[in-house]
Amino acid sequence: MEAPLILTCCLAALLLYSNTLHAQFAYDDSRAIKTNPDVLPSTPILQLFWNDFWGTPLTHSGSHKSYRPLTVLSFRLNYALAEFEPFAYHITNVILHVIATGLFAVLTSLLAPNARLFSFTAPLLFAAHPIHSEAVSGVVGRADVGAAIFLLLALLSYIQYCKKSSINGHSNATSTAYYSSAAAAAGAAASSSKSFSSAASANASSSSSSSGAVGGCGGVVTTAVIGASRACSSKLYLSLAVLFSALSMLTKELGITALAVCAAHHIFVHAKIRLKDLPSLIWDKRQHQQLWSAVAVLAASGALLLGARLVIMGALPPEFAPADNPAADCDSAMVRGLTFLFLPAFNLWLLLCPATLSFDWSMEAVPLVTTLADPRNLASLSLYGGLAALCLTYLTGWRRPWGGSGVLPRRLGFDDSSNAGDDVVILALALLVLPFLPATNLFFYVGFVVAERILYIPSMGVCLLVSWGIHVLHLRARSTRTRRLLYAAVAILFVLFAARTWRRNQDWSTEENLYRSGIPINPPKAFGNLANILSSQGKKEEAEWAYKKALSYRSNMADVHYNLGILFQEQKRYEESIHEYRLAIQFRPRMAMAHLNLGLVLGLLSRKDEAIEVYRQCSQLDGSGLKDPRTHEATKISALFNLGRLYADDGQYEKAIQVYMEAVDKMPAHYLPQSLYNMLGEAYFKLENLEEAERWYLKALRVKADHVPAHLTYGKLLARMNRGSEAEEWFRKALVLAPKDSSVHQHYGQFLSESDRHVEAADHYVQAAVIAPSEYEIVINAANTLRQAGKNREAEHYYRLAVSIRPLDATSHMNLGAMLHVNGKLHEAEASYLEALRLKPDDSITRTNLQKLRHLLVKKGISPTR
Incomplete structure (x- = not known):
């Protein structure tokens, strides 16, 4: 094929996916990239060759066993250039698709150099095929596109080897x-x-x-x-x-x-x-x-590559949840067989008519074939009958047999056009069937029912077959009109493919669009994932509806129950939250995050004994066979961390230290321990063991030099040890690190106030109150410090703000009354005192202040309120 035609196909591939360049990360992208430690430069690069695609060691029982180190390395290069900016990842995918299209165009030109229509149509259809949208628009699909590029390079190299x-x-x-x-x-x-x-x-x-x-x-x-x-x-x-x-x-x-x-x-x-x-x-x-x-x-x-692969993965097969591949979990051999026979036919239909596409085909998206009477068996028979016919035609009945000479015909290249059709069909079958074999469940069970991205390479075979059929029709067309109709049909097919691809790319542009598009195909998975997005957007009512909708289709989804529990917890609907967490644990007993959050909610409700029991259970959960062992192990340590805090909040600091030390002993290498070390320092501080407290605070700071809580707690410790200048230095460092953190201004303000530097303290408390105007403790401290600094008018403002935050708190009304009293607003002061007494009738301080106020009113000739 001439270079201009190859460039035209590449340009088509580029333009059709240009609307993916500003897409977000979607679906599996977050786990494969944003939460994958192998993408970060802190992970030794050789570790990529011992971990699976998701960052889990291949030898771990819960590993997915997906071994794609070069793909992860490409993510790592993207991170080095642009960290987690999606544009860099998407443009890389588009460029790779353009390269794959160009290489495929070169292959078609080698197969039939004299068939220009075929050589142009095949790569053009490949560039525009909608089935590629997942592989190109989804960053994780880079594995399939990259594998296709190297496969084409291998095949082109081998063709040259044969010719040479x-x-x-x-x-x-x-x-x-x-x-x-x-x-x-x-x-x-x-x-x-x-x-x-x-x-x-x-x-x-x-x-x-x-x-x-x-x-x-x-x-x-x-x-x-x-x-x-x-x-x-x-x-x-x-x-x-x-x-x-x-x-x-x-x-x-x-x-x-x-x-x-x-x-x-x-x-x-x-x-x-x-x-x-x-x-x-x-x-x-x-x-x-x-x-x-x-x-x-x-x-x-x-054999060598497979052997090395088996050694690296520990020769253990992956384990998948039943919902990932329901047929594999079915007890009936007939149902398994019929379903597995049908799935390749279903995949072929997606290649021939990619009108209905989905981000996920698990669960019941493709119902099991349970009986011989199921009409879908006809699709299976048609597929295997068609493949058998093609094999019989092209692999057994050559037009130029040996002729008994004992010498097979040998070709020096691809110039013999009489055999070009045989070459195309045979190579098309090889590209269609062989790369798809690992996904057929023939050799081992796979963790999916249908995955559109794995059809990226097999689609080459379909494009070759369809395009050669078009070429044959073109040769047999006897009139110009017939050929024009054929050209029009090809143009319409390309436009339909291009339009579907463009639209499907828009689905992949955001997770919300993607999950909404999947509702007709896989409603439980789509609604569950959509609810997560809606919840993150603050659309809590819509999210709750979507979670419940997902559960109406499939009630045993532990993830959905867990996420609904989080939603209820954020809305302080604690009893409902507890119910959902318990359901999540019922359906997935080793779901550590559900145990942890259940413990947190029980602690908030002061059900401490139950919380302690749940935290203990969580810390002892077995992690073998789980898909995300890193998160599981980290969650177990978090359970111990929160158990220690529970003891500390109850004043049981010795028990808290014991639990914290247990967490230190058990924490995995990837766990970030600065908060744990800081809490150990806090517990020792409360026990007046200042030397140990300082040791753990400094340890927290060595682990993470910019850990702001450790700056604050260490500053408080130094102030307690009468090392004021050092303490202030640490508070100032915290200000540099987090100038918009209200707690930093609050703690620094407290230090300044205790040092009798009330004017400076007031400034920092005011800044804290501006940042967090709804935090009562910050607001009331700002008011008190302003009063101590003699800034009574400003103090009055913050006392009023405190009353608005806690309108039923008697002390707030009493404090406001006292400030109004000082500022000469006597009637307003009287009203505040009276409201405080209404809320707390036996408060002696308020009664004394009210008596003084009324005495002043009488002295000024003003009648007090009755």
């Missing part, structure tokens, strides 16, 4: 014949009296036998050198094919099928071997020795 090795074999035969003719010509010259010109024609410009022999030997040497050079070149391409196949596997697991695709190309496309001839060729390897040598290299490479 064929040319090399032809050259060797020619050099032998040339050497024999030269020797014969030299013998004839010695026994006859031929003229110079005759000798020249026979011996290639030589007049004597000796000179002819020399010339002949020189030709042999030259040809031998050329042949050796070509042999080295062919081995280089074979090595590249194996290397790119390995890189494809390191990008995504299914990339190892690149070796199988290369082998299929060599056997059935290049060497033109029929299925029935394979046994004889296997027994007699002298024929096509170069073919079997190459296939042996591919097989050995595949």
Whole structure:
């Protein structure tokens, strides 16, 4: 294909996905990128080759076993350039899709260089196919796009290897014949009296036998050198094919099928071997020795790569939840078999008619095939019948058989157009079937029902078949009108694909759009995920409705119960929250986060004994087999942390220290311990063990130098130890780190107030109150400090604000009354005192203040209120 046509296909791929560049992270992107420690530079780069795609060690029982270190490395490079800015990740995906489209265009041009319509249509349909939207728009889909690129590079390298090795074999035969003719010509010259010109024609410009022999030997040497050079070149391409196949596997697991695709190309496309001839060729390897040598290299490479993969993953298969792949969890062998037979047909339908797409096909999105009478079995029969017919047609009935000669037809390239259709169909079948085999549940169960992104490579096969069909129709069209109709049909197909892709990309632009689009296909998963988004947007009522809607479809979803519990907890609907957390634990007993939050709510309700029991249970949960062991282990330590705080709040500091130390002993390497160390310091501070307190505060600061709470608590400790200048230095450091943190201003203000620097203290309390105007303690402290600083008018304002925050608090009304009294607002002061007494009739201080006020009113000739 001409370069302009290849560039046109690449440009189409670029333009069609340009609306993804400003998309957000969606669905699995957050876990694979934002919460994946392997993406961060703090993780040693070699660790990528020992962890799965999500950052879990491959040997862990809960590992997903998805081994894609090159994909994670690409995320890491994106992070190095732009941290977690989605644009950098999305533009990388689009560029990779453009590269894949260009390589696919090169492949089609090699397959049928004289079929321009085919060579242009196939990559154009590939560029626009809607099934690719998940792989390109979703950042996680980069694994499939990258694997496709390396697979295409492997296949193109292997095609060059086949061509070079064929040319090399032809050259060797020619050099032998040339050497024999030269020797014969030299013998004839010695026994006859031929003229110079005759000798020249026979011996290639030589007049004597000796000179002819020399010339002949020189030709042999030259040809031998050329042949050796070509042999080295062919081995280089074979090595590249194996290397790119390995890189494809390191990008995504299914990339190892690149070796199988290369082998299929060599056997059935290049060497033109029929299925029935394979046994004889296997027994007699002298024929096509170069073919079997190459296939042996591919097989050995595949075995080596698979062996290394099994060693790295600990030779343990992954474990999945029943909802991920319901058929695999079904007890009926018939149901499993019928469903697994149907799923490839369903995937093929998505490739042929990608009208209905979903971000998730788990649970009951694709119902199980439970009986032989299910009409979907017809789709299965049609698929396998069609594949069998294609194989019988193209792998057993060649138009140019051996003819009994024992020599298979060999092609030097792809110039023989009479066989181009066979080449296209066979390679299309290889690309369609072989990369899809790992997802068929044939060799092992997979953790999904349908995954659109894994169809990125198989879609090449469909595009080849459809485009070759269009090419054949074009050849058979006898009139210009018919051909124009065909062109119009192709244009309409491309426009439909392009429009669907553009629209589907918009679904992937935000998580809300994505989950709303999935409601018709997988309502429980879509509603549950949508509720999370709505809750994060502050749309609590809509979120609650969505959570309950999800549970109406599938009531045993522990995640949804847990998230609904969080929603109720945020709304202080604690009893409802407890109910949801208990349901989450019922459906998933080892869900550590549900245990932790249940303990927190019980603590808020002062149900301390229950909270202690729940925290203890949480800290002892087994984490084997869980998909996110890092979070699970961290949550167990958080349970101990909160248990210690519960004891500390109850004044049981010795018990608190004991629990904190247990947490220190058990915490995993990835746990951030600065808060735990800080709380240990607090507990020792309360026990007047100031040396130990200082040791733990400093330890917290060494772990995280910008940990603001440790700055504040250490500052308080230093003030207590009469090291005022050091204390103030730490408070000032905290201000630099968090100038808009109300607690920093509050603690610094308290320090200044205790140092009798009331004016400075008042300034900081006011700043704290501006930042957090609804925090009662901050507001009342600001009012008190302003009064001490002699700023009575400002103090009055904050006393009024305190009353508005706690209108039923008698002390607030009493304080406001006292301030109004001082400021000469006697009637308002009287009203505040009376309100305080209404709320707390037996308060002696308020009664005394009211009596003094009324005495002053009488003295001024003003009648007090009755």
